């Protein structure tokens with residue numbers, strides 16, 4: 001059960017960020033989206049490693065709690081109760097942009113032999129001796145952790161039979177060992193099975209006490225990286241009885257049980273876009289254990305390079321991504337289709353640059369990306385530089401024309417700048433010089449910009 005996990009490397013994390021590489025729009029009159037793509041590569045998913053002693057201590061604690069609750073009147077589960085099925089135990093906090101903030105990073109290991117792995121489906125989407133389901137935060141996992149952006153939900157109604165929130169060190173990174181106790185909640189359900197939710201963020205746990213009941217879908221806390229965890233994720237585990245050693249894989253499959261414990265078991269591979277986002281330049285992650293510098297932006301003054309990122313889970317390159325960029329009046333600015341030969345990557349991103357020439361109309365632009373049958377949207381605003389300003393908007397009006405005039409000269413090197421960013425992705429200082437003059441600080445933040453900033457409350461805070 002012991003293992004040494006490789007520390008997240010800077011290179012890994014940068015791959016995870018999917019920095020822009022490849023052919024930018026060199027042949028680009030008229031300006032349009034560069035057909036640039038990120039190199040995919042695999043993101044090193046977080047792992048955990050609960051030692052046998054820690055696991056025993058947790059189960060003993062749960063056992064004592066259950067015995068005490070029984071004496072206090074908690075009814076014992078009915079032996080023949082119908083199996084309780086589970087809803088997915090994570091969600092992006094309401095109000096945040098994006099479709100999802102997570103992906104299944106590891107399943108349970110059904111091969112008892114040391115050094116060998118086998119997931120329920122017959123694949124290797126697990127690691128040795130792993131007894132639960134790991135669901136990792138993506139994209140920008142540390143930003144999400146700090147913002148409490150991913151909520152852990154009760155998979156079904158149940159009674160809290162254990163909870164612990166003793167470890168303030170909830171940002172454990174790198175080797176999965178030596179993380180101390182994890183913060184967790186355990187629920188007993190009507191059929192006697194128990195679900196465990198581990199690695200929670202400190203001080204995020206439900207205020208309800210041991211012995212109280214929770215409803216299906218009730219928030220139990222937010223995902224973190226407390227305990228033996230190499231990065232932000234939830235460890236979700238099912239036990240056959242409240243204080244039994246036996247674990248059970250909720251997934252049905254050829255190497256698991258025949259009947260799924262999920263209310264609606266998802267596909268083994270679930271390709272989707274978690275987030276379609278607009279940036280002023282490539283995001284960076286100077287420290288793989290700290291929040292990324294996301295560079296989200298939703299206001300631009302033309303000419304502008306608008307960086308469009310699709311953050312995927314379970315990416316399969318053969319599935320086309322159809323991207324369309326619409327002007328405020330609904331006319332199509334550009335559309336393109338992206339696919340590549342990537343067989344499968346658990347978490348990746350791809351980026352394109354929409355080059356907006358001076359004179360493109362002001363207003364709300366809309367980006368639409370369709371992947372694997374699902375459509376996603378993002379918007380950005382082109383500021384109305386050419387529009388006659390009102391008297392009160394004088395400061396904006398004076399700034400914008402200047403930027404527009406100077407940007408004509410810098411429009412050509414844009415493609416070069418993208419390549420520079422690719423060559424030196426570790427630079428913590430944004431290397432894209434042209435992006436700055438094109439994008440004066442927006443004097444009026446929009447509602448969507450504020451929403452994005454919810455993901456970034458701790459960019460300046462230490463670990």
Ligand SMILES: [Zn+2]
Nearest residue numbers: 048132134235
């Ligand atoms: Zn785990």
